[in-house]
Amino acid sequence: MQIELALFAKLSARYPVPGSGREPRPLEIEDGTRVGALVERIGLAAEPRITFVNGRHAADDRLLAEGDRLAIFPPIAGG
Amino acid sequence: MRTILRVDMSTLRVTSEPVPERWKDFGGRALTSAIVFEEVPADADPLGPANKLIIATGLLGGTTAPNGGRLSIGGKSPLTGGIKEATGGGQLGHTLGHLGIAAIVVEGAAKTGLYSLLIEADGSAKLERTDDWAMLGNYALADKIAATRPEGDRFATASIGPAGEKRLAAASIAVSDPKGYPNRHAGRGGLGAVMGSKGLKAVIASDRGVTGVPDHADKDAFVAATRKFATALREHPVSGEGLPTYGTQVLTNIINEAGGYPTRNFSAGQFEFASALSGENMREITLERGGNVKHGCHSGCVIQCSRYWYDKDGHYKTKGMEYESVWSLGADCGIGDLDDVAELDRACGDIGIDTIEMGATLAVYMESGALAFGDAKGALAALKQVGTDSELGTTLGSGAGATGKKFGVTRVPTVKNQAMPAYDPRPIQGIGVTYATSTMGADHTAGYAITANVLGVGGSVDPLKPEGQVALSQSLQIATAMLDAMGLCIFVAFPVLDKPEAFEAIVEMATAHTGKDWNADELMGLGKKVLTYERLFNNHAGFTAADDRLPAYMYTEKLPPHNVVFTVPDAELDTMYDFVDETAMALQIS
Numbered sequence: 001m002q003i004e005l006a007l008f009a010k011l012s013a014r015y016p017v018p019g020s021g022r023e024p025r026p027l028e029i030e031d032g033t034r035v036g037a038l039v040e041r042i043g044l045a046a047e048p049r050i051t052f053v054n055g056r057h058a059a060d061d062r063l064l065a066e067g068d069r070l071a072i073f074p075p076i077a078g079g
Numbered sequence: 080m081r082t083i084l085r086v087d088m089s090t091l092r093v094t095s096e097p098v099p100e101r102w103k104d105f106g107g108r109a110l111t112s113a114i115v116f117e118e119v120p121a122d123a124d125p126l127g128p129a130n131k132l133i134i135a136t137g138l139l140g141g142t143t144a145p146n147g148g149r150l151s152i153g154g155k156s157p158l159t160g161g162i163k164e165a166t167g168g169g170q171l172g173h174t175l176g177h178l179g180i181a182a183i184v185v186e187g188a189a190k191t192g193l194y195s196l197l198i199e200a201d202g203s204a205k206l207e208r209t210d211d212w213a214m215l216g217n218y219a220l221a222d223k224i225a226a227t228r229p230e231g232d233r234f235a236t237a238s239i240g241p242a243g244e245k246r247l248a249a250a251s252i253a254v255s256d257p258k259g260y261p262n263r264h265a266g267r268g269g270l271g272a273v274m275g276s277k278g279l280k281a282v283i284a285s286d287r288g289v290t291g292v293p294d295h296a297d298k299d300a301f302v303a304a305t306r307k308f309a310t311a312l313r314e315h316p317v318s319g320e321g322l323p324t325y326g327t328q329v330l331t332n333i334i335n336e337a338g339g340y341p342t343r344n345f346s347a348g349q350f351e352f353a354s355a356l357s358g359e360n361m362r363e364i365t366l367e368r369g370g371n372v373k374h375g376c377h378s379g380c381v382i383q384c385s386r387y388w389y390d391k392d393g394h395y396k397t398k399g400m401e402y403e404s405v406w407s408l409g410a411d412c413g414i415g416d417l418d419d420v421a422e423l424d425r426a427c428g429d430i431g432i433d434t435i436e437m438g439a440t441l442a443v444y445m446e447s448g449a450l451a452f453g454d455a456k457g458a459l460a461a462l463k464q465v466g467t468d469s470e471l472g473t474t475l476g477s478g479a480g481a482t483g484k485k486f487g488v489t490r491v492p493t494v495k496n497q498a499m500p501a502y503d504p505r506p507i508q509g510i511g512v513t514y515a516t517s518t519m520g521a522d523h524t525a526g527y528a529i530t531a532n533v534l535g536v537g538g539s540v541d542p543l544k545p546e547g548q549v550a551l552s553q554s555l556q557i558a559t560a561m562l563d564a565m566g567l568c569i570f571v572a573f574p575v576l577d578k579p580e581a582f583e584a585i586v587e588m589a590t591a592h593t594g595k596d597w598n599a600d601e602l603m604g605l606g607k608k609v610l611t612y613e614r615l616f617n618n619h620a621g622f623t624a625a626d627d628r629l630p631a632y633m634y635t636e637k638l639p640p641h642n643v644v645f646t647v648p649d650a651e652l653d654t655m656y657d658f659v660d661e662t663a664m665a666l667q668i669s
Contacts (some may be wrong), residue, residue, distance in 0.1 A: 008332045009325060010171050011361060048316060050535050055338045055349075055640060057539075071336045075316040077534045077573050078327035078384070078402055079501075079527055 001066040002026050005042070008073045011049070013043045024071075029064060036060030038070065048075050081181040081293070084204055086196055088277045089128060089187030093196070093204045099639035102596060106138030108164045108563035109609045110182050113155025113341070115162050116612040116668070118184075121619030125157035125269070126246050126276040132185040134237060134282065137566010141176015141293050142301070144588050145309040148173040148377035150254060152237075154267035158248040158436070158478055158603050159495040159520040161617040165270050166563055168376030169254030169263035170235035176566075177286040178202060189278025193244075195224075196282040212280050213418060214466075216240045216429035217253040220669065224283055225259065234366060236261065236451040238281040240431025241466025243271030244482050247476030248437040250275065253395045253428065256376055258386070261377050262398035266433035267522060268497060269478075296594030304587035308571075311380050311581035315574035317536065322384040322570060323373050325356070327402035328358030329559070330501075330529075337533050337542065339507040341499070343413045343452045344442035345492045348503050348638050352415025356405050361388075361417055365640070369393050381569065384572050388421050399423040406501035407438020407477070412445060413452030422459055429465045437462065439498035440479040447486035490632055494624070495520035504629055504645050505638040507532050507542045512552040516627045516655040519614035524569055530576060537576030545647040553655055561606035565589065604662075611662040627652050631662035 006024035007014060013022075029038060035058050039045055051058050052071040064070065081098045098105075111133040123129035132154045139147035152174035156163035175183070178198065185196075195209040212220055217240045228234055235255050240248035250271030251263040295301040313319045335338045335353035342350040354360060365372050367392050372387040375382070386399025400408075400420055408423040409415065427434045441458050443650055444450055450457045464472030474485045479498040483491035492499040497520025504511025509528030517525035528551050532542035540547045555572075562569055565585065574581040582599065589597040617626075633645045663669055 006336075008336075009321060009329060009359060014149060022357075033248065050333065050533075052336050056543075057535075073333050073336075074321065075535070076321035076325075076333060077530065077536055078316040078322055078325075078330045078331045079523055079529060079572070 001031060002028055003064055003067065004069045006071040009076055010048065010074050011044065011072055015036065019047065024065065024069070033064050035062045035064065037070065038064065039072070044072065049073060050075065058069065080179065084180050084183045084198070086183060086185045086206065087187050088185060088189045088279060090430035091189070091194070093206060093593045097395040104138070104593065104605065106140060106181060106564055107135050107149065107151040107157050107566045108153070108166070108560060109605060110135040111164050112162060112609050113156060114182065115153050116186060116616050116650050117265065119155050122617055123155055125155045125160070126272060128188040130155045130273055132270065132273045132277060133182055135182035136172040136180070138177040138564060139419070139588060139592060140172045140566040142295070142592060143305055143379055144567070145305060145312055145379060145381045146571050147566050148176070149563070149566045149568050150265065150380055151563055152252055152265040152270050154270055154273045156270070157246070158269040158270045159497050159621060161495060161520070161574045161620050162518055162613045163268035164519070164563065165252070165265035165267045166569070167252070167254050168263035168617065169264050170254070170257050170377050171237055171254050171284060172566055173236040173377055173379065174284045174286045174295060177289045178284065183282065185274070185277050185279055188276060192278060193280050194278055194623045195281040195283060195431070196279065197281070200285045200287045200289050209280055214241050214244060217431055218429050220281065221255065221259060221261045224281060232285055233287040234283055234285040236281055236283050239271045239274050241428045241477050242432040243275035245466055245476065246272040246275050247432070247435050247465065248272055248462055248481070249440070249476055249478045251431050251433045256398070257378055258344060260398065262428055264428065264433070266605055268519065292529070293593050293616050297591040301588060301591035304584050304591055305581060307529055308584035308588060311574045311578050311584060312381050312571060317573040318570055319384045322382050325358035325362055326384045326386050326399055328361050328400070328405060331357040331405065331532065334358070334502060337506065339503045339533070339542070340410055341501065341503045342410045344411060344490060344505055348453045348506055349640055350410040350415070350555060353410065355415050356409045356420065361399065364417060365389065365399065370399070374398070381566065382568065384570065390421070391418070396426055397419050400424045403501045404434035404438070405544065407435050411438050412458055413444040414455045416455065423462060425598055425622060426459060426462050432465055435500050436478050437475070438497045440475050440482045443479045443482045443488050443491055444475065444486060445488060447488050449486060470474060492630060493521060494629060495626055497521050502529060505643050506641045507635055508545055508645060508647055509540060509542065509548040509551050511629055511654065512548045512647055513556065515629050515652055516552065517556065518610065518617055524559065526559055527569065527572065528552050528555055528629070530555070530573070536573050543641060543643050545651070548647055549651045549654060556605055556610060557606035559606070559608035561602050564605055564609055606664045607658050608666060610656070611659045611666060612668070614656050614659050617662060627655070
């Protein structure tokens with residue numbers, strides 16, 4: 001199945017290759033994939049992060065579904 | 080010895096007095112709010128001679144405390160009708176600190192003419208007639224001021240543009256940055272109009288050659304504490320990496336992702352051009368054009384979230400726009416281009432008007448149908464009428480509430496008549512609690528609940544749910560009032576919330592500097608005192624629980640994409656100030 005992956009700030013250029021840019025990208029994943037496993041697959045497991053699925057905070061055990069949008073940010077704040 | 084400089088605009092006399100014993104532990108917002116509480120009648124006309132304008136440096140102002148040079152400006156607000164403290168960056172906080180001036184209190188009103196206050200490095204101060212500067216924008220004024228200063232001078236300014244001179248309720252006070260650009264603003268609540276009502280165009284203060292002040296009670300301990308604090312700020316990912324790299328604009332994508340990015344006058348929580356407005360895009364464009372992407376708004380800043388925005392020809396246009404300004408002048412108006420936003424930001428800065436209030440106001444104006452959402456040229460033309468005598472300009476310059484009334488718009492996102500900033504309170508309920516209950520009117524900085532609601536800083540709460548939001552906002556409002564009293568930048572709060580040693584360093588800096596034995600409870604107690612002065616002033620001015628509410632439509636109109644309304648119960652909001660009676664008793668005020 002396919003989901004959309006969006007990476008931001010310093011993570012934006014990290015996947016699939018350095019310099020990939022800021023645009024969200026489609027990603028093929030197997031049924032039953034959880035957030036934590038996918039984060040590990042794309043090499044961000046060691047990064048402190050804030051993770052959203054469809055605009056809500058998501059834990060690593062969250063099961064991903066067809067058409068989900070997974071967005072990952074490094075720790076950021078401002079205002 | 081710290082002093083208070085009293086500037087009587089009615090008699091044109093300037094006098095100096097020691098800070099009274101009862102205010103010896105007060106700086107910044109503690110000083111502005113205590114002085115307003117004691118000296119301004121709660122029923123005073125905000126634009127009349129009984130109001131006062133107080134410009135105060137923090138308790139750590141003038142020292143080498145990292146991020147310790149913020150400035151507080153206070154008075155009774157012509158926008159809200161309540162007490163106001165607008166915090167700003169720029170260099171003036173440190174300049175006053177170097178001169179030993181804890182606060183400037185501007186009183187009365189000039190009978191005729193326009194004046195500027197000159198404070199020289201030898202401590203002398205006087206008012207000078209500056210009628211020639213009438214109706215100058217802040218940038219042209221900065222050039223005029225620079226031309227009057229001696230070669231090699233080191234000075235900082237606070238000034239108003241045409242909006243302040245016209246006494247418009249959304250007028251700001253511009254403060255010069257370390258390079259002299261008048262691009263840092265004490266923006267909120269119309270204090271520029273208060274300054275204008277006094278007949279004061281500018282404050283110019285020189286600290287050329289002044290070194291080694293203020294004295295510390297224990298210099299070695301102070302230096303050690305500043306090092307500890309700086310290390311904590313540099314090691315935290317938010318203050319050490321995110322903010323220096325992208326500035327406050329780093330927030331655009333994440334608030335949009337969370338569905339809390341108010342779009343087209345708070346009618347949606349996501350904007351289709353958020354990526355174009357984002358900090359990531361702004362950084363790339365700024366670097367392409369040779370702009371600056373990292374500096375402090377005042378000396379001694381180790382976070383360095385400020386930047387300069389250059390136009391397509393590589394010339395300085397305005398400061399690197401802040402997250403709030405890009406949101407208000409961008410997404411809230413349906414405008415998705417950073418150059419368009421920069422033009423609007425520059426105009427606000429020059430006219431001297433609060434970007435948050437102005438963007439929200441233009442969005443209300445657009446909702447009336449007078450202008451289409453997304454019409455950047457139309458928005459700029461309308462904005463440029465502010466500070467002239469045109470009816471439209473006068474209306475817009477009076478804020479979102481006035482504009483809603485004038486044009487028959489009922490969806491007006493204000494609390495206590497002050498426009499909400501860049502977070503919709505429906506999908507981020509914690510910030511809604513702060514908007515509703517802050518003594519300032521809708522103000523994100525008063526208690527920045529975005530931390531635990533969205534950013535995972537200082538814990539975590541569900542942003543769509545009411546549970547835990549009042550307690551979160553209360554603790555943040557108390558802590559923020561303390562930071563504002565110290566003169567510390569609010570962004571130190573991110574490491575302070577996560578790293579115990581950062582908070583310890585504040586205790587140690589305050590103790591080593593003042594000689595008083597501060598501890599955590601006393602620091603929080605200072606925050607409570609500040610809020611108590613403010614809450615009681617507002618009570619005396621006529622505010623009731625009904626003023627601590629969001630606009631009615633936010634309880635009924637669901638915001639996409641999460642399709643939620645604000646659900647924090649009124650009874651919980653009304654517990655926000657449960658500490659005030661006890662604190663008031665200790666302060667012997669009522």
